Amino acid sequence: MSYTLPVGLDYEGQLLRDVEVASPTGGLLKRMRDVMTGKDRTAIYRIALEFGLQSIDGIQGKPSKEILGRLYFPDVEFIYHCMALLDCDGEWPRVMRSCPRCEREFKQEIDLSKATVLALDGSGKSKFDNDTRSIPFTLGTGVRTLDATEAEHKDGRIGILTFDDWSTVTASKLLFGSSMLQSIARAIVELGPAGRGEVSAADLEKLPAREVKKLESLYNDNVPGVQFPGTVDCPYCQETFPVPPIDVVSDFLLRSAG
């Protein structure tokens, strides 16, 4: 089936957005489950992406590993979402939830068609610029560790994480704080003299916490892609509570439908 990526791939000066996505098969399920016990959780996601992304309009043949790595991660999540939609055939998958008020467990049906897709093509809800795929920022306190002169650098741009960025951070099995800082560092595509991949987590460690939190919110509040409604109602006591973010691969593609 043909779909339009919410962000698109930068390729030889063009932005490629039209892709063909395949419906998951038993063979894919077997291959994903075969690597579930392995050390690297990202292997499952790579197998799913290699299978699901049949072709990109503008690139001959099956996309190479290098191309897959350059895809923006929100686009990759969108491809997983399309695969789940193709597979569920109108029967929505259910996930276990535990009510924080009455503490009873229940299954929540996830209507995948209710997800909204925030694209970067002028919907106006994201601060990410469609041409540069980034948002400019100015820090209140700058970073002094980027060059030998120890000059303070405050102005930069935050971009969108790629599949390679996500895989590297996830495969490192870092604790929550470390992976958050690594992700922000990798998302920065410009800060003073530093370009993409040239800001490290250590550079951000000396910043006041509020600056790091501002960068984190700037990314999380504006990142494009698939978004699910963030709350669920308990069927027993009617309490409405926030649900954890949905991971389409582990919540749907790997699980049984019931």
Ligand SMILES: [Zn+2]
């Ligand atoms: Zn309840």
